Every structure is written in structure tokens, then in C-alpha cells.
Amino acid sequence: MYNGHIMFFHEIAEGQPDPIFGLNEAFQADVRPNKLNLIIGIYKDDQLRSHLMGSVMQAKNQIASQDVMADYLPIDGLSDLHEQLGMIVFGETRWKESHGRVYTAQSVGGTGALQVGGQFLCQEVSKSIAISTPTWPTHRSIFERAGMRVETYPYYSRDKHGIDFDGLCSSLKRMTEKTVVLLHPVCHNPTGCDPSTEQWKELSRIIREKRLLPFFDFAYQGLGEGLEKDRQAIDIFMNDGHEMLIAYSCAKNFSLYCQRVGVLFVVDENAAVKLRVGSQIKKIIRSLYSNPPAHGARIVAALLQDAALKEKWKKELDAMRHRISVIRESLIRRLGVNFEFLRHHKGMFSFIDLDKSQVQQLINQFAIYLIDNGRISLTGLNSENIDYVASSITAVCKKA
């Protein structure tokens, strides 16, 4: 009781801070002048600034006049965005052939696509989903909140410093029919380790044979080996005739982190099924947030509709990927032979195989912030701090 009123909130327990955003808050609060942020997957330049890509800035200026339109978008968002991203994700030819059976909804970032997809699956298809160990920490909570049972499959072996492919395959073979399998088609987050082409083919075969349902979390297209190569897993699964879901994010490859542009694709058997699937997904979206915001979606659609801007964007994306690989190589050179395994990693992250206490030492003694599974976001490194980071990692490894 307080001033004669009944109190409702006083017994609420405090939740754990988010492993990524929560740590970022701790970083902001740290007053040490030499602190370094290797936490979140945000692309930064050599001055450690994150800013809009030039092509994206131009597209943003182009749409300034359309942006005065204040109407709602449809429940499933901007159709130009669906079309343009469909061609990027599936390739132009396949998109032309298949879009009649692919239901597409704009989402609030890739996270929103995972959430809507999870709710749809739980309601209509399956209540079980399997995620990799390790994975992006938010996956578990997204699917649990959607009402699904979350199980895990082995993915990374610390002994091999790479994928535990036998463990992964055996685990898939033991799964119950209709289990959803969450896969990262490229730049696995957090390990940076992706299956080879042959391994993707084998995974597709097992998933099909065991009647499991693939759900791809596609957040880093263009940052692995290039836009086309990075969709190889999607190509393989499409060739094998899977029904599947893809949650797509434009945060990293369009530098549109705060605009929350994403898309959910559901590849269906035919147009009639697509219609029914879409009708259910629209109901879910309508009750969650009604319809998505327009600004970021218009930027991406305008950029991809303009041939010159699209070319410029591809070049900028290539340059980002190149910078990441230069940083990775420089780090390997400084860390020495024991860290050669980093060379096989793809994307913004590398998993440097430190345990939690080593990570704590890096934070406490050296003011180097990274998440507790030992993942570093490489573009937090630059020519000025890389020696310090490498020598600090070497120091905590020696103490172990």
C-alpha cells in the first residue's frame, strides 16, 4: 500500500541486461579513456565511425519528395521493397520464376521477421524449433516468446575451431518430423564459421529426408564473400524444392541499423498456399504493430530501382567486406600461428575462442569490451588500436 493505493509493480523482479545492448550500456558508462568497443555488429570505418553509405544517403535524398506521403503502408509493407529484395535474395531469374509462390512481408528489421515468422509457425505449423549452439543470444527469447519449444543442435567445436559437422548432422537426423531448423545462410553469428557448398548440400538432403522445415536468418548478405555467393545456401535449398522461411535484414548491408528495414519471405508450394499463408501472417502483423514504417523501406527500394545507385552500393559493400578481411588478416599476423583458424571466418565477427573469465579480464584489466562468448566485432579495430588489442588477447591467453 502506498498513500492508500494498492501497488501492482513492486514485486517485479529485475531482468538480466541484454548480453549485447546491455554490455554496450556498460561500455558507455565506463570512464576509462582507452576503452574499446568490440561488442555490437555495426560496421565502422577506420576512424571508428558508423555512418550511412554514400549510395544510401543519395537514395535517402531522392525519396525526400515521396516521404511527404503520410498514408499507412499496407499491412505487409511496400511492394517495391518486396520485389527489389526478392531479386537480391533469390537472384533475378529465380525470383521471376518463383515470386508467385513466395509470400513476402516487410518487417520491423530482421528481428521482426523472426518474431512474425515464429508466431506464424507456432500457430500454424510446428511448435518446435532448433537453434545452433552457439547462436545470436536473441534467437532463443524470440522463439520462446512466440510460444515455441526451443531445442539446440551442436554447431561449433572449440577443439576443431570450426563446425562440428558430424554432430550437427547426427542431431538433425534425430529430430522429430516438422521441427523447424534455424540456419544462418552466411556469416554465422557469433562464430563466423559457415558450412562449405558440399556441407550445405548434405544439410539440405538431411533436412528434406527428415521432413524438417528450414528457417534462414539472413542478416549479412554481401559481407561474407559477395552478394551472389552469399546466397548459395538459399540456392541449394531452392533447387532441392524446400518450403522455407527467410528472415532478411537490411541493417548491416545497407547501413540502415536504426531504420529497422527487414523482410520475411515464406516460400510455399504454390500460389494458392501463398495466399492462405499471407492471410494468416497479415493477421499476426496487424495485431502486433498494424503495419510497418515507410521511410527506410522507401530508401532501400529507391536505391535498388536505380541502376547507378545499385552499382555504387555494390561497390561500397565490396569495400566494407575488403576492409573487414584486411583487419582479420592484420589481427592474425599479430596473434600468431595459434590464431590461424580466424582466417576461415566470414563476416563482421570472429570467434576468438576465449572463455568467460578471459573475456572478463579483457574488459576489467584492458577496457576491451566484447560479448562473453568470445565474439569480437572486427570493425571496432583500427590501425591505432589493433596492436593493443592483439597484445591484450595474447596476455589473457598466457595467463590461462
Ligand code: LMR
Ligand atoms: C549483433 O549480433 O551484434 C547484431 O546482430 C546486433 C544485435 O541486434 O544484436
